[in-house]
Amino acid sequence: MDVLISGAGVAGTALAYWLRHHGFTPTVVERAPRMRASGGVVGLRGEALDVLDRMALLERIQQLNTRLGACGDGDLAVLRGELIGLLCEATRQEVEYVLGDSIASVEQDPAGVRVTFERGRPRRFALVAGADGLHSHTRSLAFGPRERFVRHLGIYTATFSLPGHLGLPGSDRLPGMPGKAADILGIRDDAKAYAALHFASGPLAYDRDDVAQHQRIVAGQFAGEGGPIPLLLAEMSRAQDFFFDANAQVEMCHWSSGRVVLLEDAGYCAAQISGLGASQALIGAYVLAGELAVAGGEHPAAFAAYEREMRGFVAEHQQIGREGADRFFMGMPAQAPDVIATGTRETARTHLVRLKDYAPSFAARWPP
Template sequence: MSTKVLISGASIAGPALAHWLSRYGFEVTVVELAPALRGGGQNVDFRGRTHLTVLERMGVLDELRALDTGGSPMTFLGADGRRLLHLPAEFAGGELEIPRGELAQLLYRHSCARAEYVFGDSITALEETPSGVRAAFRHGAPREFDLVIGADGLHSNVRRLAFGPEQRYVRHLGYYAATWQFPNDLGLPPGSVGLNVPGRLASIGADHRDPARAGAFCLFASPELRYDRHDQEQQKALVRDAFAGLGWEVPRLLESLRHAPELYFDSISRADVPTWSSGRIALLGDAACGATIGGMGTGTAVVAAYVLAGELARARGDHRTAFARYEQLLRGYAQGCQKGGDRTGPFLAPRTATGLRVRNGLLNRRWVLNRMLELGKQVSSVELPDYELPKGGLPDYEPLESELPESELPESELPKCARESAGRFSAAG
């Protein structure tokens, strides 16, 4: 009998883990609170030998190269509209820069034929039993699994249920970030150009694929705020309040926010969990060791999914051995990748006018910029085990003929197995 694994979260880490576990013969269910795959979000990057090795072994590297944006140059303007600083595309792009939504779609397509996906539901309780973990759901009937993995991000529901309250593990780093999309009525080029004043950055740029669309990225310094993470109207109000009174294109940007169908809004924070597993329950990606932005979290999550699945396969489902080995191999690497998140807010939006002048003065010196580009290439790496597939291997993945739209794939175009498994789960409730 195959090992049954429940994964919470269908963003990046969850589908990456589902891809590997299902290839190794595990029976995988992925549950996601959102009603469909989430589109939008910032571009994410992969850099260094470790990231690219895992992507190659997954069989997705060539597909990702086709989605590569080539990097996103950044231009910072002062309150008077003068250019303060320009950073070239290679400054933040890594070897590969991919729109987050397109990456999520690709990982979903590579896993949905062998894994059960359940959207619009979430775990409400976890209880370890002598033989596994009994999971209760908001909508579906309770089910028992051999293992449960929390791949549900910085604000992990699994971590809260199995490890304790979020405030034990997540530290606010003094900033908030927001992204959304809107029609490109300004004729913007790709990349980003933004107003940068002490403690605030409001930037815009054209979509790399569709010049008729543009994206906004706003970041502001703030003490920790109390708000409902599922109330987008409340979050939009927080962004409008933070940027009220600024000139340039900010009023038009805030007006576009009123009509934005989807908003990403979150604090810039980091998670540090002393032990990544408890019994039959483990954490993956940002849930275990994450930073909101700037910490190479996406690449780290993909690497961690590869190692966790490989160790579970190597240990033949023995979670004690696999979880211990997974953490031993990756904790130091993940913490090294996480450090960049601590500096993201102060770098993008220094809190004082003096801080802005110092940053701009330094990076406008070509030798300083070149040195930072060199340092950016010296990314953390880890020696990866080469986990072998079961004897004889598994059939090659056959991609869907149709592309997944930004928000969701119509049910009629889902693989038959995905439609049936989702139906069975819903019917059980």
């Protein structure tokens, strides 16, 4: 049973792992020409650590912990690129990765999905999973335009690495600026550091692929600010791993349409400021693949069970994201770019996903 996964981020590579584990044949298509290494630091906590343990990757992930003081007991903070690299390493021998291409169209019929690509030849798959992020093209093709589902939270964030901490305080928020914030995040004994620049704004129009334009937007927002800001802007212009995006959420009544299903940010983004995106991606991938296995590849039953398992969990994460956005510029302590969960970590655990022990040796019954 062939499954196409759009997006080779945390969610896509984790889903590929679990689908292959259960006997499916996943293919991952990624629009970038190489595996992404940007995005700064992500937090891992709770049931996500259990998922990594079941993948036999927890010990290696613990070795990658940046040891930021923002994490609580048992929680980890790792570089997004290193996490994706580890997940890719665990799958590349048995999973086909198609880099530098993307889905152009999907045509569903009773037997499967015909997919055309921007560069490659058309192919058929049993199912398509969209794990291509907040700006998901898969979601637009199968469900409708972005504007119907994306809720802007009024904050933009840029992250980029620094050559050490430049003599600036590590893992600390710089003095407050109205409607703006800057964090310096020292990691691994300050041998490396990341900057995170945040500013309040309504929705902005820009080319998502134009990094130079993104940097001009950030520079314009922070123009005239003193202290270390000019130094940070100079380093930003040289950074090779610059990342810029809105803090936004995706709200949908359903995460599947026929044979197309959405995962993590594509279907239920909680926003960067929730600090829960990477954890949610790992858990969602585990549950989706497991429910497909239990249902014997019968996607209507599997997708319905996937939503039942994840809905309450996602709702609480999104509530944390909204609360975090409301008070983001109110002097909260600095945390990592994707771990700025506003000090309400206990709330994030009130709705636990009880991870099922999905049959590890399942072989998909395909065709049904």
